[in-house]
Amino acid sequence: MDLEPSRHAPHRPAQLTYEYSLFAPADVTSPRLCRDFVRAVLSTHDRADLVMPAALCTSELVTNVHLHTKGTAMLRIRLSPARFRVSVFDESPDPPMVTRPAGRVVACRGRGLALVQEMADVWGVADERAGRFAKGVWFELGLAS
Numbered sequence: 001m002d003l004e005p006s007r008h009a010p011h012r013p014a015q016l017t018y019e020y021s022l023f024a025p026a027d028v029t030s031p032r033l034c035r036d037f038v039r040a041v042l043s044t045h046d047r048a049d050l051v052m053p054a055a056l057c058t059s060e061l062v063t064n065v066h067l068h069t070k071g072t073a074m075l076r077i078r079l080s081p082a083r084f085r086v087s088v089f090d091e092s093p094d095p096p097m098v099t100r101p102a103g104r105v106v107a108c109r110g111r112g113l114a115l116v117q118e119m120a121d122v123w124g125v126a127d128e129r130a131g132r133f134a135k136g137v138w139f140e141l142g143l144a145s
Helices: 030-044 048-068 112-119
Strands: 018-024 073-079 083-090 122-126 135-142
Touching: 018 030, 030 048, 030 073, 030 083, 048 073, 048 083, 048 112, 048 135, 112 122, 112 135
Parallel strands: none
Antiparallel strands: 018 073, 073 083, 083 135, 122 135
């Protein structure tokens, strides 16, 4: 019997679905906090290929909560063999709107959901409630490899 510690990462069963949650305060630092959380989860699961689009989409959704609701956001991550899903719940029942600034105007706001729409495989508004949270906006990225 070999008692020496393994030099390899522990085996994770392929059929498991992992779920992580984080509550982010109504604060300007929340987008970064949530972005870093998503990066850490993906790094832990050896999915560096998803870090950039997942971090950007997460940041956009959490920024929308900070700008438009001024309340706490709840981030939920679900990672399964087939999909990576991030949901961002907030306290406002108002649906999000995709806007695109007209023409060549340089705008500081209004592109968040359009970026999510372009980068994610799919996105939408959750029809589930999560405690005090009135809605959730989510995106998914495929796990083809």
